[in-house]
Amino acid sequence: MARVVGLLAHRWFSGAFRGPLQVIRCPAPQLHVSGPAMAASQEDFAKAMNQVKLLKEDPGNEVKLKLYALYKQATEGPCNAPKPGMLDFILKAKWDAWNALGNLPKETARQNYVDLVSSLSASSCSQVTPAADKKQAESDSLVVTSEDGITTIRLNRPAKKNALTTQMYRDIMRALEAASEDSSRITVLTGSGDYYCSGNDLTNFKDIPPDKVEERAQSSAVLLRDFVDRFIDFPKPLIAVVNGPAVGISVTLLGLFDVVYASDRATFHTPFSHLGQSPEGCSSYIFPKMMGPSKAAEMLIFGKKLTAREALAQGLVTAVFPDDTFQKEVWARLKAYAKLPPNAMRIAKRLMRHQEKEKLHAVNAEESRVLAERWVSDECITAIVAFLSKKAKL
Numbered sequence: 516m517a518r519v520v521g522l523l524a525h526r527w528f529s530g531a532f533r534g535p536l537q538v539i540r541c542p543a544p545q546l547h548v549s550g551p552a553m554a555a556s557q558e559d560f561a562k563a564m565n566q567v568k569l570l571k572e573d574p575g576n577e578v579k580l581k582l583y584a585l586y587k588q589a590t591e592g593p594c595n596a597p598k599p600g601m602l603d604f605i606l607k608a609k610w611d612a613w614n615a616l617g618n619l620p621k622e623t624a625r626q627n628y629v630d631l632v633s634s635l636s637a638s639s640c641s642q643v644t645p646a647a648d649k650k651q652a653e654s655d656s657l658v659v660t661s662e663d664g665i666t667t668i669r670l671n672r673p674a675k676k677n678a679l680t681t682q683m684y685r686d687i688m689r690a691l692e693a694a695s696e697d698s699s700r701i702t703v704l705t706g707s708g709d710y711y712c713s714g715n716d717l718t719n720f721k722d723i724p725p726d727k728v729e730e731r732a733q734s735s736a737v738l739l740r741d742f743v744d745r746f747i748d749f750p751k752p753l754i755a756v757v758n759g760p761a762v763g764i765s766v767t768l769l770g771l772f773d774v775v776y777a778s779d780r781a782t783f784h785t786p787f788s789h790l791g792q793s794p795e796g797c798s799s800y801i802f803p804k805m806m807g808p809s810k811a812a813e814m815l816i817f818g819k820k821l822t823a824r825e826a827l828a829q830g831l832v833t834a835v836f837p838d839d840t841f842q843k844e845v846w847a848r849l850k851a852y853a854k855l856p857p858n859a860m861r862i863a864k865r866l867m868r869h870q871e872k873e874k875l876h877a878v879n880a881e882e883s884r885v886l887a888e889r890w891v892s893d894e895c896i897t898a899i900v901a902f903l904s905k906k907a908k909l
């Protein structure tokens with residue numbers, strides 16, 4: 516059974532432990548810049564004190580002493596309490612820790628406290644226990660939860676059909692990294708609202724100064740390559756719950772999932788030629804192998820949109836469910852899968868993926884390189900401008 520410990524560090528030894536906790540929100544990663552120029556605000560400090568209460572793992576006595584000392588220094592300044600007697604071990608340890616901070620300014624102590632809590636929270640969030648039923652991370656456009664042994668990454672921009680912004684690519688990578696190490700057994704990607712995902716957010720191409728176009732194409736290709744690499748290397752079973760239409764990269768990536776469940780309302784559209792672009796997500800290799808070269812060509816060269824049933828027939832989708840029972844049926848199935856022995860599942864996945872990994876990385880590198888060229892082509896620029904000026908829609 517997982518040990519879940521809540522901790523109120525600055526009241527350490529006063530018996531004020533709290534837990535188990537209901538909700539964990541991972542803070543966004545913070546830059547750890549130390550020094551007086553970066554003093555944390557009172558608000559940051561108050562937030563950090565709350566975060567300490569949410570830690571699931573006991574950080575150990577040494578860290579608790581450090582937190583205690585920094586808290587006292589930040590709130591009261593240099594140690595002003597009388598030295599406890601030699602036999603009062605606990606009070607003596609606390610006094611020593613506080614006293615050791617000497618004349619450290621209050622602002623610096625506050626900043627160090629915030630930094631320390633932030634680093635503890637980050638490691639704590641990557642160790643979610645499957646039984647704990649906790650919300651793991653939340654931002655506006657991506658919601659990550661962990662429950663019943665399943666980490667769910669939900670695209671959450673329904674008003675924009677869950678189009679992927681540059682930040683979302685980064686957040687998904689981070690979420691996959693965390694999911695690969697947390698204690699969940701399977702990982703799910705799905706969408707909020709009526710779409711699964713409308714692919715790359717075409718406004719990612721907006722407002723690029725002419726002399727930066729080439730540079731941006733290159734950096735986007737690096738981002739794309741890193742992003743797809745995370746899917747190639749993801750070690751646990753990865754399931755797509757395709758709740759509605761899917762476009763572009765959200766379709767091509769499906770070839771890297773272990774299982775794809777789709778609503779019968781879902782469609783699968785890869786309009787790369789229409790956009791003056793080229794296939795990514797290893798689809799130029801996986802789709803022809805999966806569905807045969809000519810069916811792959813219809814999708815990847817001519818942009819043929821498949822229905823869910825057609826995608827099932829081509830092997831891109833594992834199973835299709837009626838939309839009105841989709842969520843119920845799929846989640847019941849996934850919860851049962853998440854009870855299977857995790858190591859056995861990982862090993863089976865590794866054996867299946869292992870022989871192809873090198874090839875997939877090479878394909879991804881080449882597709883990303885070619886896309887960087889396409890993004891600066893007239894064909895692509897014309898198509899993006901047409902979309903952005905609302906003259907074209909798929």
Ligand SMILES: CCCCC/C=C/C(=O)SCCNC(=O)CCNC(=O)[C@H](O)C(C)(C)COP(=O)(O)OP(=O)(O)OC[C@H]1O[C@@H](n2cnc3c(N)ncnc32)[C@H](O)[C@@H]1OP(=O)(O)O
Pocket residue numbers: 674675676678679684713714715716717718735736738739762763764765786787790792795902907908909
């Ligand atoms: C760095 C990594 C690069 C990876 C390379 C990836 C490539 C791809 O993914 S290529 C595919 C790109 N996607 C598209 O071309 C889709 C463009 N969108 C559309 O054609 C349509 O919006 C639609 C068919 C997806 C939906 O049409 P409809 O039901 O009529 O809904 P709206 O068009 O009114 O959409 C609502 C709202 O959402 C905005 N939006 C939808 N998709 C995108 C998108 N991909 N990028 C940016 N914005 C998108 C749409 O503009 C509407 O916005 P508002 O007008 O402000 O309401």
